[in-house]
Amino acid sequence: xxxxRIILEQSVLTVVIIYGLAAIAxxxxxxxxxxxxxxxxxxxxxxxxxxLGHMWxxxxxxxxxxxxxxxxxxxxxxxKKKNWMLALLGAITGFLMMVICITAASxxxxxxxxxxxxPIDVLPFILGAVAxxxxxTTEEIESRGFIFSRLYDKSGSAPYAIIMSxxxxxxxxxxxxxxxxxxxxxxxxxxxxxxLSYYYxxxxxxxxxxxxxWNYTQDFLFGLPNSGTPSExxxxxxxxxxxxxxxxxxxxxxxxxxxxxxxxxxxxIIFIVGRYCRNKKYTDFII
Numbered sequence: 001x002x003x004x005r006i007i008l009e010q011s012v013l014t015v016v017i018i019y020g021l022a023a024i025a026x027x028x029x030x031x032x033x034x035x036x037x038x039x040x041x042x043x044x045x046x047x048x049x050x051x052l053g054h055m056w057x058x059x060x061x062x063x064x065x066x067x068x069x070x071x072x073x074x075x076x077x078x079x080k081k082k083n084w085m086l087a088l089l090g091a092i093t094g095f096l097m098m099v100i101c102i103t104a105a106s107x108x109x110x111x112x113x114x115x116x117x118x119p120i121d122v123l124p125f126i127l128g129a130v131a132x133x134x135x136x137t138t139e140e141i142e143s144r145g146f147i148f149s150r151l152y153d154k155s156g157s158a159p160y161a162i163i164m165s166x167x168x169x170x171x172x173x174x175x176x177x178x179x180x181x182x183x184x185x186x187x188x189x190x191x192x193x194x195x196l197s198y199y200y201x202x203x204x205x206x207x208x209x210x211x212x213x214w215n216y217t218q219d220f221l222f223g224l225p226n227s228g229t230p231s232e233x234x235x236x237x238x239x240x241x242x243x244x245x246x247x248x249x250x251x252x253x254x255x256x257x258x259x260x261x262x263x264x265x266x267x268x269i270i271f272i273v274g275r276y277c278r279n280k281k282y283t284d285f286i287i
């Protein structure tokens with residue numbers, strides 16, 4: 001690890017840059033949300049446009065990368081190395097992880113899942129997949145592409161960059177309804193999953209698609225809150241009965257101890273697999 005003072009300064013600068021860009025993006029996004037609210041869109045389509053609000057963050061990152069060339073490499077380098085196998089693996093695991101959590105919440109009696117009644121319009125689900133992918137990819141570009149990459153480059157320590165990027169990722173959810181101890185732990189563990197996958201696989205594609213399917217499954221497929229933000233349109237009709245070990249009435253699946261265990265297990269698996277796939281003489285990342 002490099003000089004501690006330099007690491008501290010660069011860490012603070014990293015946070016200032018990303019939160020500064022986010023603050024600017026939120027100003028434009030607030031006007032965008034007002035405009036969308038005035039259109040009185042049908043349920044489902046309005047949800048799609050809410051997710052697309054993350055485009056303002058993406059535009060801020062693109063502009064900053066263009067204006068400050070030295071920082072450009074951190075934002076988008078993780079997407080240049082396309083790996084469709086990683087993308088598929090990420091999508092499948094993201095879906096399965098959420099289904100496991102929903103099944104546990106259903107078996108424990110915290111929620112009741114039934115098929116939605118009436119005709120189903122497929123267009124919001126198709127557009128929703130695209131919108132959620134943009135939202136998830138934007139967050140990965142922010143938290144893993146920039147925060148992790150920059151901290152790793154400036155500190156020379158992978159453990160430091162992984163842990164700090166996960167904690168900062170959790171902190172970005174502080175304004176969500178019901179945010180507390182368990183959501184902090186769960187989202188931090190989620191951040192570890194994505195940072196470890198980026199570090200070991202050398203690509204953001206696993207993280208982007210895992211993140212996308214986790215959010216899409218809980219929101220558009222099962223109608224559950226995404227980090228405390230309620231869903232208003234879904235394939236399944238899910239009734240919330242109570243909070244418990246597997247579900248939190250306010251924050252949703254991500255506010256439960258069970259989801260924290262699932263995320264922690266996923267992080268451990270990626271760590272073990274990543275270590276195994278690396279050269280046996282590799283000793284840079286030892287915890």
